[in-house]
Amino acid sequence: MTRNGNQRTTVSALVGSTVVGTQGSLLGRVHEFAVLPGDDSSRVLGFILKLSGGRSGVQGEMVAVKDLERSPGGLRLAPGASLVPAPQDPALVLLERDLLDQQIIDVHGRKVVRVNDVNLDWEHTPESQLSLRIVEVEVGLRGAVRRLLKGLPVGAVDRVACRFSPSVIPWEFVDLIDPARRVRLKVDQDRLSQMHPSDIADILEELAPPERQALFESLNEEIAAETLEEVEPRLQKSLVQALADEHVAGIVEEMDPGAAADLLAELSEEKSEAILEEMDPEERQEVEELLEFSQDSAAGRMTTEYIALPATGTVADVLVALREFEGDIELITDIYLLDEEEQVDALVPIVHILLAGPVASLAELPHGHLVTCQQDASGRKVAELFDKYNLRSLPVLDTERKLVGVVHAEQVIALLRNQ
Template sequence: MAQNGTAAGTAKTTDREIFLSEILNVPVMIRGKKTGILSDLIVVETARIPEVKSLYVTRSFGYPGLIIPWENVVDLAGHRIDIDIPALEPYEGKPAEDAILLKDYVMDKKVLDLEESEVEVVYDIRLLQRNKKLYVTDVDTGKSARLRRFGLGRLAKIVSPDAKDDQMISWTYIQPLPTNIGSFKGDVKLKVLKENLAEIHPVDLADIIEELDHDQRVAVFASLENEHASDTLEEIEPNVQRDIIASLDIAKVVPLISTMTPGQAADVLSAIPHSQAEDILEALNPDTAKKVRAIMERQEEKVIHYTTQKILKFLPDTVVEYVQNDYPKHARGKDVIMYIYVVDASEHLLGVVDLKELLIADDKASLASIMSENVITLNTGSTLKEASQEFERYGFRALPVTDDDNRLTGVIPYRDVMNLTHHFLE
């Protein structure tokens, strides 16, 4: 391979399309000898689209990585990358804290497409080599991109031979990349088009708002009609609810809360500081405020007042056969019969056995040998709201309640908590 006075001298002057998936992890060669593999591309934002400034090359056997300037790239081919540097040491190191790593930042992340109200995944990135420089032009969310991402490039050409069939999204629609991102874990976001927000379902819009930064959240939320904003607010995570409500004028918040049912309003107000919730409640219709307060107070009641002692409880060395044979007798008069709780002589909770597991267990096995020791419990200080959240998260029909010493104080059935939700109070 011929080399000019500078490494960039052999770069092609005609446009050349390259997909990031095709060059990731390929060997990086110096004068015909492999020195590492391409791990990522470091880009910088320009006025129009990002430009590749460096290659991040990782090496085996614990050797430090290399940051190779684009100017030192001789040739960028699908099967290998040739670079020209006089020595390795000056280029050793890790990417700077504010470096934007293209694969790390974008690949396999979600693109929030507000125009189409869809959420796509970036499977590949289109690069364009032009006039000795390499630019980022598009993110690719199509089916052939997904095949390329998993090393099935040939199949991708058969499935979608025309690149125009792929779902390319121009980088000009991507928001500017932040600095100091480290190893980025979020999503790639398209520019927010306010005129399209009203068409997005509240559940989808909530997902989008949760991914935005503070200023973007407030700007987007403030542009919504009250009913749409109210429906969206209900779907947002509590910590984001707090962030939004704290940033909105009370004159904007009160109409949002007023359009909710008392139970929904209680859920939202329970997520914000007490003083702020009180200010909002004072501004609500007195009848609505009374209902919301009643629900909020009920949510804070302790589960210990609703537990039952009528449960199936045995010592760990109890034989399965004993419980199975006399199960109707053991279960008679009990409130919770689908779980068998295993405790020691001091009532410490050791484990739980599901009724289904009991029925298929070996007759001679002990409960200790078949019980699940990883037990989800509530504490005697837990609230009804916390119990409701745990039931929704895990789907159990009952939850044991233990004290600070892990002694079983009782069990709260699912139905008892659900009968006390806001649907009952309203």
């Protein structure tokens, strides 16, 4: 296939290709593709050969791509060139060994895929030397068919493979990780911040443990916290066990206090205490208070991040509170009004506040139907209240009817999903 004057080929098509010397004698067959990321991660440095005597592998002989010529009969060593020892650099990547069949992350498709083949372009440098550029990785059926039919005539393989639509990821999005030679997509913080935490959680669940841990550790604390809230408790525990206590504390501080308490409750007492010691005192106190409650109670499911104001307040007071709110602002659906004894008196849906003028009194705005529960109410009771009254949030009260937290719909969904 010709593309922009260059000849397209693939790793599967080149494996086993013959390389002959200047006199036409067989030197060996292509066994591997050497890439040195530090030099140029988009170019194949050379082919490691399986020599006619049978030797092959990383310790074998290599022919640099620049020292080759292409001819109708195959690959020929250029005049004056010779075989060289394969590089012993620990960063050396071998495409077939380290890339094919590896799982990588497709950030565009928000899923984990398997590399079936690698597409390459033959080019020439300004000095007229041969060059082999890595173009993209093939993750669809087309690449799988090429691998399956490897060894048959290239033309016949291409005719069959081209019946399938290509599914590729550009090479510039693939990151070669040393020294473990793990392969994943480059996922910078800007790209991650555009992905929903549940999508990242799905990707983590699909990855093998080493890749999963590497990806999670690459997330900043805010994204890691949001993602951690979306994964199953078993996986939460696995992800944080391998991290330093100080690192986990930074992530936990970014989590909803209720979710943070649920996470710490899953860990050993020793690990949980070590993480709490590393947290800021104020946030540690919030989480420690929630840890005292059963996870199956309203208090065990609630968050302490909500907005409650005196009933004598105004819309302007709400706007100030919203600007200063440090929790997940998207969860705020209602503003709770407190009487003189700081007991919950009413709630105002946020939509009514947005439609009112800044000087409007909160007490005079339309109130929503107030449904509450005690902090020791069971998870089942909480779910029944949400279902019966079609709630978006549920205030949790102590024995003195003081507001101690709020259960949001997403906590109830998580409760039902885990039953």
